[in-house]
Amino acid sequence: MKIGIYFCNCGSSIADKISVEAVIEASRTFPDQPYVTTVDFICSEVGQAQFVASLTTEQPDRVVVAACSPRDHEATFRRCLAQGGMNPYLLQMVNIREQIAWVIEEPLRATEKAISALRGAVYRVRLQEPLEKKQLEASMAVLVIGAGPAGMKAALSLAEAGRSVVLVERSPFIGGLPVLFDELFPTLECAPCMLEPLMGELLHGDYAEKIELLTLAELWRVTGYYGNFTAIIKKKPRHVDLHECIGCGECVEACPAKTGNCFNNNASERKAVDFAFTGVLPNVPFLMEEVCLRSVGEDCRACKDACPLGEGVIDLAEAEVTLERNIGSIIIATGAGLYEASQVTGMGMGALPDVYDALQFERLLSSTGPTGGKITTSSGSVPARVAIIHCVGSLDKDHCSYCSGICCQYAFKFNHAISTKYPETIITHYYRELIAPGKEAHFLLHGALNRQNSIFTRYARIGDIAVTRHGAGYLEVSLQGVTTAADMVILCPALVPAQGTDKLAALLDVTCDSAGFYGELHSRMDASRSTLKGISLAGACQEPMDIQKAIIEGMAAVGHTLAGLQPGRLIDIDPVTAEVESKRCAGCHLCSSVCPYHAISFDGEQHISQVNGLLCRGCGTCVTACPAGAITGNHFSNAQILAELEGLLK
Amino acid sequence: MTAESCFEPKIIGFLCNWCSYAGADKAGGMQVAYPPNVHIIRVMCSGRVDPQFILSAFAKGADGVVILACHPGECHYKEGNCRALQRHRMLVLLLEPFGIAAERCRLDYVSAGEGAKYRRVITEMVESVRKLGPLAVACGE
Numbered sequence: 001m002k003i004g005i006y007f008c009n010c011g012s013s014i015a016d017k018i019s020v021e022a023v024i025e026a027s028r029t030f031p032d033q034p035y036v037t038t039v040d041f042i043c044s045e046v047g048q049a050q051f052v053a054s055l056t057t058e059q060p061d062r063v064v065v066a067a068c069s070p071r072d073h074e075a076t077f078r079r080c081l082a083q084g085g086m087n088p089y090l091l092q093m094v095n096i097r098e099q100i101a102w103v104i105e106e107p108l109r110a111t112e113k114a115i116s117a118l119r120g121a122v123y124r125v126r127l128q129e130p131l132e133k134k135q136l137e138a139s140m141a142v143l144v145i146g147a148g149p150a151g152m153k154a155a156l157s158l159a160e161a162g163r164s165v166v167l168v169e170r171s172p173f174i175g176g177l178p179v180l181f182d183e184l185f186p187t188l189e190c191a192p193c194m195l196e197p198l199m200g201e202l203l204h205g206d207y208a209e210k211i212e213l214l215t216l217a218e219l220w221r222v223t224g225y226y227g228n229f230t231a232i233i234k235k236k237p238r239h240v241d242l243h244e245c246i247g248c249g250e251c252v253e254a255c256p257a258k259t260g261n262c263f264n265n266n267a268s269e270r271k272a273v274d275f276a277f278t279g280v281l282p283n284v285p286f287l288m289e290e291v292c293l294r295s296v297g298e299d300c301r302a303c304k305d306a307c308p309l310g311e312g313v314i315d316l317a318e319a320e321v322t323l324e325r326n327i328g329s330i331i332i333a334t335g336a337g338l339y340e341a342s343q344v345t346g347m348g349m350g351a352l353p354d355v356y357d358a359l360q361f362e363r364l365l366s367s368t369g370p371t372g373g374k375i376t377t378s379s380g381s382v383p384a385r386v387a388i389i390h391c392v393g394s395l396d397k398d399h400c401s402y403c404s405g406i407c408c409q410y411a412f413k414f415n416h417a418i419s420t421k422y423p424e425t426i427i428t429h430y431y432r433e434l435i436a437p438g439k440e441a442h443f444l445l446h447g448a449l450n451r452q453n454s455i456f457t458r459y460a461r462i463g464d465i466a467v468t469r470h471g472a473g474y475l476e477v478s479l480q481g482v483t484t485a486a487d488m489v490i491l492c493p494a495l496v497p498a499q500g501t502d503k504l505a506a507l508l509d510v511t512c513d514s515a516g517f518y519g520e521l522h523s524r525m526d527a528s529r530s531t532l533k534g535i536s537l538a539g540a541c542q543e544p545m546d547i548q549k550a551i552i553e554g555m556a557a558v559g560h561t562l563a564g565l566q567p568g569r570l571i572d573i574d575p576v577t578a579e580v581e582s583k584r585c586a587g588c589h590l591c592s593s594v595c596p597y598h599a600i601s602f603d604g605e606q607h608i609s610q611v612n613g614l615l616c617r618g619c620g621t622c623v624t625a626c627p628a629g630a631i632t633g634n635h636f637s638n639a640q641i642l643a644e645l646e647g648l649l650k
Numbered sequence: 651m652t653a654e655s656c657f658e659p660k661i662i663g664f665l666c667n668w669c670s671y672a673g674a675d676k677a678g679g680m681q682v683a684y685p686p687n688v689h690i691i692r693v694m695c696s697g698r699v700d701p702q703f704i705l706s707a708f709a710k711g712a713d714g715v716v717i718l719a720c721h722p723g724e725c726h727y728k729e730g731n732c733r734a735l736q737r738h739r740m741l742v743l744l745l746e747p748f749g750i751a752a753e754r755c756r757l758d759y760v761s762a763g764e765g766a767k768y769r770r771v772i773t774e775m776v777e778s779v780r781k782l783g784p785l786a787v788a789c790g791e
Contacts, residue, residue, distance in 0.1 A: 069675045098674065098675040099678055100686075103682070113686045617727060619697055619730050620694055620697065621727065624700045624737070636693060638700065638702070641691060641703055642703065644691055645691060645706060646710060649689075
C-alpha cells in the first residue's frame with residue numbers, strides 16, 4: 001500500500017519545533033514506508049495546488065496530512081483528495097501544530113511526539129475505507145402544524161418561495177391566540193388589524209393556492225423521515241364548505257339550537273352552526289354536531305334551507321376524513337396556553353366569580369368578546385377596584401420554574417385598558433418580579449407606574465396571597481395581614497405548552513424539555529430546530545414568547561426548511577454513520593435505546609436493528625453500546641481506533 | 651533527581667471532537683507549554699469510547715488513559731457524555747481488582763473554550779500517573 005505523508009511547515013510555526021529530517025528518518029520504520037513531502041503552507045492556494053499535483057503524480061492509496069487541527073482544514077484537504085482523484089475519506093490528519101508544536105517547549109520532545117502521532121495515523125489510515133455520500137430524492141412540500149402567527153408566517157413565506165404547504169389547524173379559525181385579543185402590547189396596536197393582512201394573504205393572496213389550509217384538523221400519524229415523511233391527517237367535519245361559503249350568516253340566524261361559546265369564556269351564546277366569534281377568519285361558520293338538533297334525532301335542516309347559495313354549501317352528513325400527504329419537512333407551530341390558574345392555591349380561579357385568567361380577561365376587553373369590550377363585574381357594575389396578580393405559577397418550583405417573559409407586559413396593557421375606560425378605578429399590581437425587556441415595553445410599564453390610581457405591591461411567594469370573597473359579595477386580596485377589597489381579580493399565569501404538545505411530540509418522535517416545550521437541537525445555536533432532522537420549531541411551542549419573536553421564529557424555521565431541501569437537489573447522506581451488520585445483530589434494542597436521534601429502527605420481520613443513515617449523526621454511541629459488536633462506526637471503526645492506539649504506543 | 655521525576659508516563663487521551671478536542675486546540679492557540687505525555691485519539695463523541703479501547707491501551711503499554719468529554723448537558727450529541735460517564739464508572743470498578751489504580755483512568759469535562767482547564771487536567775493527569783509509576787511495575791509484571 002502506498003502511503004503519502006504531507007508535512008506542512010506552516011511557515012516556521014511547525015518547522016521550528018519539529019525536525020522534518022527526524023520525521024523522514026522515523027517514517028522508514030512505519031508500515032509500508034510512506035513517502036514524506038513537505039509543503040510550506042499546505043492550506044494556502046499554492047500549497048493546495050502543490051498537494052493536489054503531488055497526489056495526481058504519486059497516486060497514493062492513503063494520505064496523512066501533518067499540519068494544523070482537522071477542525072480547521074480537514075474539509076479542505078478532503079476536497080484536495082477528491083480533486084486528486086482519490087476518495088476523500090482516505091485521509092487522516094495529524095494535529096502537529098495546536099497539539100504539539102505550540103505546546104511543547106523542547107524541539108526534541110515535540111519531534112518525538114509528532115513521530116508517535118504520525119505512526120498512529122499511518123497505522124489508522126491503512127485501515128480507512130473509501131466512503132461514498134449517498135443521495136436521496138425529497139419532497140419539497142412542507143407540513144406546518146398550527147396557524148397562529150408563527151405558523152401563518154411560515155406557511156405564507158414558504159408559499160411565496162414556491163413551496164406547497166399543508167397548514168393544519170385544529171381550531172376552526174386561523175390567527176392563534178392573538179386574534180382573540182383586542183389591543184397588543186407593547187404599542188397597543190389592534191390585534192385583528194395587525195394580523196389581518198397576513199391572514200388575508202394566506203387565504204386569498206397571490207400565493208394562497210400553494211397553501212392547503214385544513215381547519216379542525218389534527219396530525220394523526222407520521223411515518224418516514226426527512227425528505228419523505230408521510231403525514232396522516234384527520235379532519236373533522238365543519239359541515240360548511242370553507243370555499244363556497246360567503247359568510248352571510250343566514251344559517252346562523254335560522255339555527256334553533258344554542259350553547260355557550262367556548263371562545264367567549266362560555267359567557268355568551270352561540271348557535272349549533274355559528275362563527276367562532278365575530279370577524280373570525282376564515283369567515284365561515286362551523287357546525288357543532290353535539291349541539292345540533294340532529295344529534296338528538298330531529299330531522300332539522302334549518303341551516304341548509306336558509307343558505308342562499310343552495311344545497312351545496314352545508315353538508316349535514318359530512319364525516320371525518322383521513323388525508324394522506326407526502327411531505328419533505330415539518331414545522332411545528334402549535335403555540336402555548338396558560339398554566340391552569342386553579343392549580344395555584346388561594347387564587348380563587350374557577351371557584352370565585354370575577355376572578356379571570358389573562359385569556360378570559362382578553363376576551364372581556366375584546367370588541368368581539370362576550371361583553372363587546374365592556375369591562376363589567378358579574379353583577380353588571382363597573383369595577384372600582386381591580387387586582388392584577390403577576391407571576392401566577394411562574395418562577396415557582398412547585399409550578400413553573402421559569403419566567404414567561406410576556407405577562408408583565410400584558411398586565412401593564414390591562415392597566416392601560418382599564419384606566420382608559422374607567423380612570424377612577426384603582427388597580428393594584430401584585431408582583432413577584434417586574435420585567436419590561438426590549439426597546440418598547442417601558443412605555444406601558446411607565447404608564448402603569450405613573451398612573452395615580454395604580455398601586456404596585458411586591459410579594460415574595462404566591463402562597464402569601466389569598467383571594468377570598470367577602471360576605472358583601474366583593475372579593476378580597478390578602479397579603480401578609482393586609483386585606484384589600486377588589487371587584488375583579490385578573491391572574492397572569494405562566495405560559496405553558498399548548499394542550500396536546502406531549503402527544504404530538506410522541507407522534508413525531510421529537511423530545512420535550514423539562515417544562516414540556518419542544519426541545520431544541522441546541523438551545524442557542526439551533527433553537528428553531530427540533531432534535532429530529534427535518535422538523536423545525538416556530539413560535540411559543542418552543543418557549544414562551546411574544547408575537548414579534550414568534551414571527552421571527554416562523555421565518556427562521558422557513559430558513560432551515562428552504563436551506564435544507566431545494567428543488568432539483570438531492571439530499572446528501574453523510575457516510576460517517578453507523579451501520580448494522582445484520583448477521584451479527586441479536587435484536588436486543590440496546591442501540592436504539594442509546595441513540596439520541598431515533599435513527600435506529602427495528603425490523604420486526606428480520607428481528608434486527610437498522611440505522612437510518614439520514615438521521616444518524618455519527619456519534620458512535622450505539623457502536624460502543626452493541627454487545628454483539630454488530631455495529632460499525634464508519635470512519636471510526638473499532639479496528640481503525642485500535643490501530644491508531646497501537647501506532648501511538650509502539 | 652528521583653526515579654519518580656525521571657519517569658515519563660505514556661498516556662492516551664480520548665477526546666471528543668466538539669468540546670474537548672476543540673479545548674485542546676484552544677490550549678494550543680494560547681501557546682503555553684504543558685507536558686507532552688498525553689497522546690490524543692480523536693473520536694466524534696466521548697460516547698464512542700469503548701471500554702475495550704481503554705483496556706487495550708493499558709495492555710499495549712499505556713500508563714494512563716484520560717477521556718475528555720463535553721460538560722454534562724452540553725454534549726453535541728445530547729447525551730453521549732453521560733454514556734461515557736456510565737461506562738467509565740463501571741470500568742474503573744473493574745480496573746482496580748486488576749491492580750490498575752483508578753487514577754490511571756480519568757474522565758473529565760473540557761469545553762471548547764477551556765484551553766486553560768485542558769492544560770490543567772493534562773498536567774494533573776501526567777503528574778498523578780508519574781507518581782504512580784509505570785503500569786507494568788505497579789502491576790508487578
